[in-house]
Amino acid sequence: MALFSKDIRTMEDLFMHQLRDIYYAEKQIVKALPKMIDKASDSDLKTGLRHHFDETKNQVTRLEQVFEMMDGRAKTVDCPAIDGIIKEANEVIGDVEDKDVLDAAMIAAAQAIEHYEIARYGTLIAWAKELGRDDCASILGQTLAEEKAADKTLTQVAEARVNVTAAA
Amino acid sequence: MALFSKDIRTMEDLFMHQLRDIYYAEKQIVKALPKMIDKASDSDLKTGLRHHFDETKNQVTRLEQVFEMMDGRAKTVDCPAIDGIIKEANEVIGDVEDKDVLDAAMIAAAQAIEHYEIARYGTLIAWAKELGRDDCASILGQTLAEEKAADKTLTQVAEARVNVTAAA
Numbered sequence: 001m002a003l004f005s006k007d008i009r010t011m012e013d014l015f016m017h018q019l020r021d022i023y024y025a026e027k028q029i030v031k032a033l034p035k036m037i038d039k040a041s042d043s044d045l046k047t048g049l050r051h052h053f054d055e056t057k058n059q060v061t062r063l064e065q066v067f068e069m070m071d072g073r074a075k076t077v078d079c080p081a082i083d084g085i086i087k088e089a090n091e092v093i094g095d096v097e098d099k100d101v102l103d104a105a106m107i108a109a110a111q112a113i114e115h116y117e118i119a120r121y122g123t124l125i126a127w128a129k130e131l132g133r134d135d136c137a138s139i140l141g142q143t144l145a146e147e148k149a150a151d152k153t154l155t156q157v158a159e160a161r162v163n164v165t166a167a168a
Numbered sequence: 169m170a171l172f173s174k175d176i177r178t179m180e181d182l183f184m185h186q187l188r189d190i191y192y193a194e195k196q197i198v199k200a201l202p203k204m205i206d207k208a209s210d211s212d213l214k215t216g217l218r219h220h221f222d223e224t225k226n227q228v229t230r231l232e233q234v235f236e237m238m239d240g241r242a243k244t245v246d247c248p249a250i251d252g253i254i255k256e257a258n259e260v261i262g263d264v265e266d267k268d269v270l271d272a273a274m275i276a277a278a279q280a281i282e283h284y285e286i287a288r289y290g291t292l293i294a295w296a297k298e299l300g301r302d303d304c305a306s307i308l309g310q311t312l313a314e315e316k317a318a319d320k321t322l323t324q325v326a327e328a329r330v331n332v333t334a335a336a
Contacts, residue, residue, distance in 0.1 A: 006265035011335040014269055017260065018276065080259070081280060084252020091248070092185065097174035101182055108186065108291040112249060112284060119283035123276040126326060130335040158294060167179040167298040 015127045016072055022120045023063045024076035029056050029113060032086045036106055041099040042165075044157045045107065052110075052150045059143045066136045085112050100166040107158045114151040121147060183295045184240055190288045191231045192244035197224050197281060200254045204274055209267040210333075212325045213275065220278075220318045227311045234304045253280050268334040275326045282319040289315060 008014050033053040040046040067074040089109035096102040121144040128137035176182050201221040208214040235242040257277035264270040289312040296305035 006263060008260070008264045008269065008273070009266060011269055011272065011331075014260075014264065014273055014334075017263075021256070080252040080255040081249075082252070084248040084250070084255075085284075087248040087252075088189070092176070092182075095174060095185075096176045096182065098177060101176065101179055104179065104295070105176070105182055108287075111291060112287045115283040115287035116253075116280060119276075119280045122323075123279060126323075126331055127272070127335075130331040155290075155294075163179075163294055163298040166182075167295075 011127065012131060015124065015131060016070065017077060018120065018124055018127070019063065019066060019070070019072075020075055020077040021079045021081075022117070022124065023060070023067075023074060024079045025082035025116070025120070026056060026060045026063060027076065028079070028082050028086055029117075030060065032089070032113075036089075036093070036110065039093060040103060040106060042103045042157065042162050044160075045103055045154075045162060048150070048153050048157055049110065055146050055150070059146065062139050062143055066139055069136055069139075070133075081116060082113070085109075085116055089113070098166070100162065100168075103162045104158065104166040107154050107162060111151055111154050114147050114154070117147045118144065118151065179295065180299060183292065183299060184238065185245060186288065186292055186295070187231065187234060187238070187240075188243055188245040189247045189249075190285070190292065191228070191235075191242060192247045193250035193284070193288070194224060194228045194231060195244065196247070196250050196254055197285075198228065200257070200281075204257075204261070204278065207261060208271060208274060210271045210325065210330050212328075213271055213322075213330060216318070216321050216325055217278065223314050223318070227314070230307050230311055234307055237304055237307075238301075249284060250281075253277075253284055257281070266334070268330065268336075271330045272326065272334040275322050275330060279319055279322050282315050282322065285315045286312065286319065 008017055033049060037046060037049045040049055064074045092105050096105050121140055125137045125140050125144060128140060176185055201217060205214060205217045208217055232242045260273050264273050289308055293305045293308050293312060
Protein backbone atom coordinates (compact mmCIF):
# COMPACT_ATOMS: atom_id res chain seq x y z
CA MET A 1 0.00 0.00 0.00
CA ALA A 2 1.25 3.45 -0.89
CA LEU A 3 1.71 5.76 2.04
CA PHE A 4 1.68 9.13 0.31
CA SER A 5 -0.48 8.67 -2.75
CA LYS A 6 -3.95 7.42 -3.48
CA ASP A 7 -3.28 4.44 -5.69
CA ILE A 8 -6.81 3.41 -6.54
CA ARG A 9 -8.36 6.05 -8.77
CA THR A 10 -10.94 4.29 -10.87
CA MET A 11 -13.36 1.39 -10.59
CA GLU A 12 -11.02 -0.60 -12.84
CA ASP A 13 -8.12 0.07 -10.42
CA LEU A 14 -10.33 -1.16 -7.59
CA PHE A 15 -11.29 -4.27 -9.57
CA MET A 16 -7.63 -5.06 -10.32
CA HIS A 17 -6.71 -4.51 -6.67
CA GLN A 18 -9.42 -6.90 -5.52
CA LEU A 19 -8.34 -9.44 -8.14
CA ARG A 20 -4.78 -9.36 -6.74
CA ASP A 21 -6.17 -9.70 -3.22
CA ILE A 22 -8.15 -12.87 -4.02
CA TYR A 23 -5.24 -14.21 -6.11
CA TYR A 24 -3.05 -13.98 -2.99
CA ALA A 25 -5.86 -15.50 -0.90
CA GLU A 26 -6.33 -18.49 -3.21
CA LYS A 27 -2.59 -19.18 -3.13
CA GLN A 28 -2.60 -19.13 0.66
CA ILE A 29 -5.59 -21.49 0.70
CA VAL A 30 -3.72 -23.91 -1.59
CA LYS A 31 -0.94 -23.89 1.03
CA ALA A 32 -3.30 -24.30 4.00
CA LEU A 33 -5.55 -27.12 2.75
CA PRO A 34 -3.07 -30.06 2.80
CA LYS A 35 -2.61 -29.66 6.57
CA MET A 36 -6.36 -29.67 7.08
CA ILE A 37 -6.79 -32.72 4.83
CA ASP A 38 -4.09 -34.48 6.80
CA LYS A 39 -5.73 -33.70 10.16
CA ALA A 40 -9.30 -34.59 9.14
CA SER A 41 -10.64 -37.91 10.48
CA ASP A 42 -14.13 -38.15 9.01
CA SER A 43 -13.81 -39.76 5.59
CA ASP A 44 -16.44 -37.53 3.93
CA LEU A 45 -14.69 -34.45 5.31
CA LYS A 46 -11.31 -35.66 4.05
CA THR A 47 -12.77 -36.39 0.60
CA GLY A 48 -14.57 -33.04 0.49
CA LEU A 49 -11.44 -31.09 1.43
CA ARG A 50 -9.38 -33.03 -1.12
CA HIS A 51 -11.89 -32.26 -3.83
CA HIS A 52 -11.83 -28.59 -2.85
CA PHE A 53 -8.03 -28.57 -2.92
CA ASP A 54 -8.17 -29.59 -6.60
CA GLU A 55 -10.84 -26.98 -7.27
CA THR A 56 -8.78 -24.27 -5.57
CA LYS A 57 -5.75 -24.95 -7.79
CA ASN A 58 -8.06 -24.60 -10.78
CA GLN A 59 -9.45 -21.35 -9.36
CA VAL A 60 -5.91 -19.93 -9.27
CA THR A 61 -5.60 -20.73 -12.98
CA ARG A 62 -8.95 -19.06 -13.68
CA LEU A 63 -7.76 -15.89 -11.96
CA GLU A 64 -4.64 -15.90 -14.15
CA GLN A 65 -6.98 -16.10 -17.15
CA VAL A 66 -8.90 -13.06 -15.93
CA PHE A 67 -5.64 -11.12 -15.39
CA GLU A 68 -4.71 -11.92 -18.98
CA MET A 69 -8.11 -10.82 -20.28
CA MET A 70 -7.66 -7.53 -18.39
CA ASP A 71 -4.21 -7.13 -20.01
CA GLY A 72 -2.60 -7.27 -16.60
CA ARG A 73 0.19 -9.41 -15.23
CA ALA A 74 -1.05 -11.84 -12.58
CA LYS A 75 0.26 -10.50 -9.30
CA THR A 76 -0.70 -10.49 -5.66
CA VAL A 77 -1.25 -7.85 -2.99
CA ASP A 78 -1.12 -8.73 0.68
CA CYS A 79 -4.48 -9.85 1.98
CA PRO A 80 -4.48 -9.47 5.78
CA ALA A 81 -8.02 -10.87 5.83
CA ILE A 82 -7.14 -14.35 4.57
CA ASP A 83 -3.92 -14.32 6.63
CA GLY A 84 -6.03 -13.67 9.72
CA ILE A 85 -8.64 -16.29 8.84
CA ILE A 86 -5.97 -18.96 8.24
CA LYS A 87 -4.01 -17.94 11.37
CA GLU A 88 -7.17 -18.32 13.43
CA ALA A 89 -7.88 -21.71 11.82
CA ASN A 90 -4.39 -22.96 12.72
CA GLU A 91 -4.68 -21.68 16.29
CA VAL A 92 -8.00 -23.39 16.95
CA ILE A 93 -6.93 -26.58 15.19
CA GLY A 94 -3.77 -26.69 17.31
CA ASP A 95 -5.86 -26.34 20.44
CA VAL A 96 -8.12 -29.36 19.95
CA GLU A 97 -7.10 -32.93 20.75
CA ASP A 98 -10.29 -34.99 20.39
CA LYS A 99 -10.51 -36.01 16.74
CA ASP A 100 -14.28 -35.53 16.42
CA VAL A 101 -14.23 -32.07 18.01
CA LEU A 102 -11.25 -31.28 15.76
CA ASP A 103 -13.28 -32.22 12.67
CA ALA A 104 -16.06 -29.88 13.81
CA ALA A 105 -13.51 -27.07 14.36
CA MET A 106 -12.01 -27.65 10.91
CA ILE A 107 -15.38 -27.49 9.19
CA ALA A 108 -16.00 -24.16 10.92
CA ALA A 109 -12.58 -22.90 9.78
CA ALA A 110 -13.14 -24.07 6.22
CA GLN A 111 -16.54 -22.36 6.13
CA ALA A 112 -15.01 -19.07 7.30
CA ILE A 113 -12.59 -19.36 4.35
CA GLU A 114 -15.43 -20.19 1.93
CA HIS A 115 -17.47 -17.21 3.11
CA TYR A 116 -14.56 -14.84 2.61
CA GLU A 117 -14.29 -16.07 -0.96
CA ILE A 118 -18.05 -15.91 -1.54
CA ALA A 119 -18.02 -12.24 -0.47
CA ARG A 120 -15.01 -11.39 -2.66
CA TYR A 121 -16.13 -13.20 -5.80
CA GLY A 122 -19.64 -11.77 -5.43
CA THR A 123 -18.15 -8.28 -5.41
CA LEU A 124 -15.73 -8.98 -8.27
CA ILE A 125 -18.55 -10.30 -10.48
CA ALA A 126 -20.72 -7.24 -9.80
CA TRP A 127 -17.81 -4.91 -10.60
CA ALA A 128 -16.82 -6.83 -13.75
CA LYS A 129 -20.38 -6.50 -15.07
CA GLU A 130 -20.46 -2.80 -14.26
CA LEU A 131 -17.19 -2.39 -16.18
CA GLY A 132 -18.77 -4.10 -19.18
CA ARG A 133 -16.64 -7.21 -18.72
CA ASP A 134 -19.23 -9.95 -18.77
CA ASP A 135 -16.52 -12.28 -20.10
CA CYS A 136 -14.55 -11.92 -16.83
CA ALA A 137 -17.75 -12.07 -14.75
CA SER A 138 -18.63 -15.39 -16.36
CA ILE A 139 -15.27 -16.99 -15.46
CA LEU A 140 -15.41 -15.64 -11.90
CA GLY A 141 -18.98 -16.94 -11.69
CA GLN A 142 -17.74 -20.52 -12.18
CA THR A 143 -15.55 -20.14 -9.10
CA LEU A 144 -18.32 -18.53 -7.05
CA ALA A 145 -20.59 -21.49 -7.83
CA GLU A 146 -17.86 -23.87 -6.63
CA GLU A 147 -17.32 -21.92 -3.40
CA LYS A 148 -21.04 -21.95 -2.62
CA ALA A 149 -21.23 -25.69 -3.35
CA ALA A 150 -18.18 -26.34 -1.12
CA ASP A 151 -19.80 -24.40 1.72
CA LYS A 152 -23.02 -26.42 1.32
CA THR A 153 -21.10 -29.72 1.30
CA LEU A 154 -19.35 -28.74 4.54
CA THR A 155 -22.71 -27.98 6.17
CA GLN A 156 -24.02 -31.37 5.06
CA VAL A 157 -20.96 -33.23 6.38
CA ALA A 158 -21.25 -31.35 9.70
CA GLU A 159 -24.95 -31.97 10.15
CA ALA A 160 -24.97 -35.57 8.93
CA ARG A 161 -22.29 -36.86 11.23
CA VAL A 162 -19.41 -34.68 12.45
CA ASN A 163 -21.33 -32.41 14.85
CA VAL A 164 -23.41 -35.30 16.16
CA THR A 165 -20.32 -37.39 16.92
CA ALA A 166 -18.41 -34.45 18.38
CA ALA A 167 -21.24 -33.55 20.77
CA ALA A 168 -21.85 -37.16 21.82
CA MET B 169 -3.99 -19.68 23.24
CA ALA B 170 -2.22 -22.14 25.45
CA LEU B 171 1.14 -23.20 24.18
CA PHE B 172 1.63 -26.45 26.05
CA SER B 173 -1.85 -27.81 26.60
CA LYS B 174 -4.86 -28.62 24.48
CA ASP B 175 -7.45 -26.23 25.85
CA ILE B 176 -10.47 -27.27 23.83
CA ARG B 177 -11.55 -30.74 24.91
CA THR B 178 -15.28 -30.94 24.28
CA MET B 179 -17.83 -29.59 21.85
CA GLU B 180 -19.01 -27.24 24.58
CA ASP B 181 -15.45 -25.89 24.99
CA LEU B 182 -15.36 -25.33 21.23
CA PHE B 183 -18.73 -23.56 21.33
CA MET B 184 -17.58 -21.27 24.16
CA HIS B 185 -14.33 -20.53 22.32
CA GLN B 186 -16.22 -19.57 19.16
CA LEU B 187 -18.62 -17.45 21.21
CA ARG B 188 -15.66 -15.51 22.66
CA ASP B 189 -14.22 -15.13 19.16
CA ILE B 190 -17.38 -13.57 17.72
CA TYR B 191 -17.83 -11.45 20.88
CA TYR B 192 -14.40 -9.94 20.21
CA ALA B 193 -15.27 -9.58 16.51
CA GLU B 194 -18.54 -7.74 17.19
CA LYS B 195 -16.76 -5.34 19.52
CA GLN B 196 -14.17 -4.58 16.84
CA ILE B 197 -16.95 -4.01 14.30
CA VAL B 198 -18.63 -1.54 16.67
CA LYS B 199 -15.31 0.35 16.72
CA ALA B 200 -14.80 0.18 12.93
CA LEU B 201 -18.24 1.21 11.70
CA PRO B 202 -18.28 4.91 12.72
CA LYS B 203 -15.28 5.60 10.46
CA MET B 204 -17.02 3.90 7.56
CA ILE B 205 -20.26 5.81 8.21
CA ASP B 206 -18.27 9.03 8.29
CA LYS B 207 -16.54 8.29 4.97
CA ALA B 208 -19.63 7.09 3.08
CA SER B 209 -21.08 9.53 0.53
CA ASP B 210 -24.12 7.74 -0.84
CA SER B 211 -27.04 8.54 1.46
CA ASP B 212 -28.54 5.03 1.31
CA LEU B 213 -25.15 3.55 2.19
CA LYS B 214 -24.72 5.96 5.11
CA THR B 215 -28.21 5.13 6.39
CA GLY B 216 -27.67 1.40 5.94
CA LEU B 217 -24.35 1.45 7.82
CA ARG B 218 -25.87 3.57 10.61
CA HIS B 219 -28.73 1.12 10.98
CA HIS B 220 -26.26 -1.75 11.10
CA PHE B 221 -24.18 0.06 13.72
CA ASP B 222 -27.24 0.07 16.01
CA GLU B 223 -27.92 -3.57 15.20
CA THR B 224 -24.32 -4.52 16.00
CA LYS B 225 -24.45 -2.94 19.46
CA ASN B 226 -27.59 -4.99 20.08
CA GLN B 227 -25.82 -8.13 18.82
CA VAL B 228 -23.11 -7.60 21.46
CA THR B 229 -25.84 -7.55 24.11
CA ARG B 230 -27.36 -10.73 22.68
CA LEU B 231 -24.00 -12.49 22.95
CA GLU B 232 -23.76 -11.43 26.60
CA GLN B 233 -27.19 -13.02 27.10
CA VAL B 234 -25.95 -16.30 25.57
CA PHE B 235 -22.83 -16.24 27.81
CA GLU B 236 -25.14 -15.86 30.79
CA MET B 237 -27.38 -18.71 29.64
CA MET B 238 -24.26 -20.89 29.31
CA ASP B 239 -23.24 -19.90 32.87
CA GLY B 240 -20.11 -18.29 31.52
CA ARG B 241 -18.65 -14.85 32.01
CA ALA B 242 -18.73 -12.81 28.78
CA LYS B 243 -15.14 -12.63 27.63
CA THR B 244 -13.22 -12.32 24.40
CA VAL B 245 -10.45 -14.28 22.72
CA ASP B 246 -8.30 -12.71 20.03
CA CYS B 247 -9.83 -13.09 16.60
CA PRO B 248 -7.08 -12.63 14.00
CA ALA B 249 -9.69 -13.15 11.27
CA ILE B 250 -11.73 -10.02 12.02
CA ASP B 251 -8.55 -8.05 12.76
CA GLY B 252 -7.31 -8.98 9.28
CA ILE B 253 -10.61 -8.19 7.58
CA ILE B 254 -10.83 -4.76 9.25
CA LYS B 255 -7.14 -4.01 8.57
CA GLU B 256 -7.68 -4.80 4.92
CA ALA B 257 -10.79 -2.60 4.85
CA ASN B 258 -8.87 0.33 6.32
CA GLU B 259 -5.99 -0.12 3.87
CA VAL B 260 -8.20 -0.14 0.80
CA ILE B 261 -10.35 2.71 2.09
CA GLY B 262 -7.23 4.78 2.73
CA ASP B 263 -6.07 4.15 -0.82
CA VAL B 264 -9.14 5.51 -2.65
CA GLU B 265 -9.77 9.19 -3.26
CA ASP B 266 -12.77 9.30 -5.60
CA LYS B 267 -15.87 9.31 -3.39
CA ASP B 268 -17.93 7.01 -5.62
CA VAL B 269 -15.15 4.43 -5.97
CA LEU B 270 -14.64 4.73 -2.20
CA ASP B 271 -18.31 3.91 -1.60
CA ALA B 272 -17.95 0.79 -3.78
CA ALA B 273 -14.81 -0.24 -1.85
CA MET B 274 -16.58 0.27 1.47
CA ILE B 275 -19.55 -1.87 0.43
CA ALA B 276 -17.10 -4.64 -0.50
CA ALA B 277 -15.37 -4.29 2.88
CA ALA B 278 -18.66 -4.32 4.77
CA GLN B 279 -19.78 -7.43 2.88
CA ALA B 280 -16.55 -9.24 3.79
CA ILE B 281 -17.34 -8.44 7.44
CA GLU B 282 -20.95 -9.63 7.04
CA HIS B 283 -19.85 -12.89 5.46
CA TYR B 284 -17.43 -13.61 8.28
CA GLU B 285 -20.28 -13.17 10.73
CA ILE B 286 -22.68 -15.24 8.63
CA ALA B 287 -20.18 -18.13 8.66
CA ARG B 288 -19.56 -17.86 12.43
CA TYR B 289 -23.20 -17.52 13.51
CA GLY B 290 -24.20 -20.36 11.16
CA THR B 291 -21.66 -22.59 12.90
CA LEU B 292 -22.61 -21.44 16.40
CA ILE B 293 -26.29 -22.13 15.78
CA ALA B 294 -25.56 -25.65 14.47
CA TRP B 295 -23.35 -26.38 17.50
CA ALA B 296 -25.87 -24.95 20.00
CA LYS B 297 -28.59 -27.22 18.59
CA GLU B 298 -26.29 -30.25 18.76
CA LEU B 299 -25.58 -29.40 22.40
CA GLY B 300 -29.32 -29.36 23.10
CA ARG B 301 -29.33 -25.58 23.55
CA ASP B 302 -32.13 -24.52 21.24
CA ASP B 303 -32.65 -21.51 23.53
CA CYS B 304 -29.16 -20.18 22.63
CA ALA B 305 -29.61 -21.15 18.97
CA SER B 306 -32.78 -19.10 18.81
CA ILE B 307 -31.08 -15.93 20.11
CA LEU B 308 -28.10 -16.39 17.79
CA GLY B 309 -30.57 -16.96 14.94
CA GLN B 310 -31.94 -13.44 15.38
CA THR B 311 -28.46 -12.05 14.77
CA LEU B 312 -27.83 -14.32 11.79
CA ALA B 313 -31.04 -13.07 10.18
CA GLU B 314 -29.87 -9.47 10.68
CA GLU B 315 -26.44 -10.19 9.17
CA LYS B 316 -28.00 -11.79 6.10
CA ALA B 317 -30.40 -8.86 5.70
CA ALA B 318 -27.53 -6.37 6.05
CA ASP B 319 -25.56 -8.20 3.36
CA LYS B 320 -28.59 -8.12 1.04
CA THR B 321 -29.13 -4.40 1.65
CA LEU B 322 -25.49 -3.71 0.77
CA THR B 323 -25.89 -5.63 -2.51
CA GLN B 324 -29.01 -3.63 -3.31
CA VAL B 325 -27.32 -0.29 -2.58
CA ALA B 326 -24.32 -1.33 -4.70
CA GLU B 327 -26.36 -2.49 -7.66
CA ALA B 328 -28.96 0.27 -7.57
CA ARG B 329 -26.53 3.18 -7.64
CA VAL B 330 -23.06 2.98 -6.12
CA ASN B 331 -21.39 0.62 -8.62
CA VAL B 332 -23.08 2.36 -11.56
CA THR B 333 -21.86 5.79 -10.44
CA ALA B 334 -18.37 4.51 -9.56
CA ALA B 335 -17.89 2.89 -12.98
CA ALA B 336 -19.29 5.88 -14.90
